[in-house]
Amino acid sequence: MDAIDLRLIGLLRDNARSSYAELARQVGLSAPAVHERVGKLEAAGTLRAYRAEVEPEAIGLGVTALIGIIEDSGADTDDVLAALRIMPEIESCYFMAGVESYQLTVRVGTIAELEQLIVRINRTPGVASTRTAIALSTKWENRPQPGRDPAVG
Amino acid sequence: MDAIDLRLIGLLRDNARSSYAELARQVGLSAPAVHERVGKLEAAGTLRAYRAEVEPEAIGLGVTALIGIIEDSGADTDDVLAALRIMPEIESCYFMAGVESYQLTVRVGTIAELEQLIVRINRTPGVASTRTAIALSTKWENRPQPGRDPAVG
DNA sequence: TGAAGCCATGGATGCCATCGACCTGCGCCT
DNA sequence: AGGCGCAGGTCGATGGCATCCATGGCTTCA
Numbered sequence: 001m002d003a004i005d006l007r008l009i010g011l012l013r014d015n016a017r018s019s020y021a022e023l024a025r026q027v028g029l030s031a032p033a034v035h036e037r038v039g040k041l042e043a044a045g046t047l048r049a050y051r052a053e054v055e056p057e058a059i060g061l062g063v064t065a066l067i068g069i070i071e072d073s074g075a076d077t078d079d080v081l082a083a084l085r086i087m088p089e090i091e092s093c094y095f096m097a098g099v100e101s102y103q104l105t106v107r108v109g110t111i112a113e114l115e116q117l118i119v120r121i122n123r124t125p126g127v128a129s130t131r132t133a134i135a136l137s138t139k140w141e142n143r144p145q146p147g148r149d150p151a152v153g
Numbered sequence: 154m155d156a157i158d159l160r161l162i163g164l165l166r167d168n169a170r171s172s173y174a175e176l177a178r179q180v181g182l183s184a185p186a187v188h189e190r191v192g193k194l195e196a197a198g199t200l201r202a203y204r205a206e207v208e209p210e211a212i213g214l215g216v217t218a219l220i221g222i223i224e225d226s227g228a229d230t231d232d233v234l235a236a237l238r239i240m241p242e243i244e245s246c247y248f249m250a251g252v253e254s255y256q257l258t259v260r261v262g263t264i265a266e267l268e269q270l271i272v273r274i275n276r277t278p279g280v281a282s283t284r285t286a287i288a289l290s291t292k293w294e295n296r297p298q299p300g301r302d303p304a305v306g
Numbered sequence: 307t308g309a310a311g312c313c314a315t316g317g318a319t320g321c322c323a324t325c326g327a328c329c330t331g332c333g334c335c336t
Numbered sequence: 337a338g339g340c341g342c343a344g345g346t347c348g349a350t351g352g353c354a355t356c357c358a359t360g361g362c363t364t365c366a
Contacts (some may be wrong), residue, residue: 030345030346030347031346032347036345
């Protein structure tokens with residue numbers, strides 16, 4: 001992980017469909033060298049995936065909400081997590097410090113679907129209560145931040 | 154926007170670096186046809202960007218937190234937003250219904266940096282108070298959800 | 307029923323991914 | 337000090353891919 005790797009990561013975060021030739025021009029190496037570096041970053045798990053970012057409204061997912069979950073005192077966290085994992089509407093799931101054990105980002109088509117989702121989560125064994133906040137608008141999402149050398153950090 | 158477009162979007166959300174030839178095989182069309190469809194989806198803004206998903210720890214961003222912001226009663230929302238926008242640590246920013254006007258996802262390297270960021274946000278004119286919750290672990294993030302035809306939704 | 311437009315097909319062409327061979331600089335061992 | 341081995345680079349070749357263009361079919365609307 002050196003400065004060139006960080007630049008490659010930055011370039012791929014800006015445009016994951018860049019060709020290796022293009023990346024090579026940008027960082028001043030040959031295409032095979034870039035190919036090998038990117039392959040190693042993928043193998044190391046640093047580059048996890050390449051994803052298209054889609055306008056949610058265009059695919060019928062116009063409602064975004066954040067849901068906090070308070071667990072029952074005796075809840076089995078693994079069971080709760082497994083139940084959450086199979087709900088496709090849950091885009092992100094963080095295990096949090098604080099009263100609310102989980103914080104979810106969810107995406108559905110309509111307020112009615114959001115209601116059904118909340119009911120389903122509340123019925124999940126181990127879930128004591130939920131707190132939902134609806135996003136009126138998304139100012140920005142998943143904005144890439146320039147990486148730093150973790151050794152320096 | 155038909156079923157094939159939705160499948161193309163799904164394939165690109167799973168792997169944004171798929172070649173057009175590969176996409177064509179998956180959906181049963183020719184490569185030029187896929188090329189044209191994807192181009193139109195990009196032009197329409199449905200496909201916004203292609204991004205590499207990076208392990209945050211590997212680029213020195215191991216601390217994730219969610220911050221809620223309560224605005225001053227007389228705050229100019231545009232000014233607050235502009236101040237937030239120039240903070241690179243803020244990965245996502247939603248304008249919310251409820252007491253907390255904004256909900257942020259932030260990513261920093263250390264708890265000390267998180268503290269500095271919170272101070273900076275609290276000092277921003279128009280910000281009355283903030284509430285921060287730290288993510289102990291990320292169960293999953295940005296999991297793609299199968300799209301639906303928005304006309305049906 | 308006819309015409310027009312949209313869209314897929316198939317071929318051609320130049321660029322790209324990718325493999326193998328070789329080179330170079332550095333650290334280590336003798 | 338000198339040579340060995342390795343990590344990581346360039347170069348060249350080749351097969352596949354992106355992309356443009358001309359052609360032809362299907363649908364839709366008058």
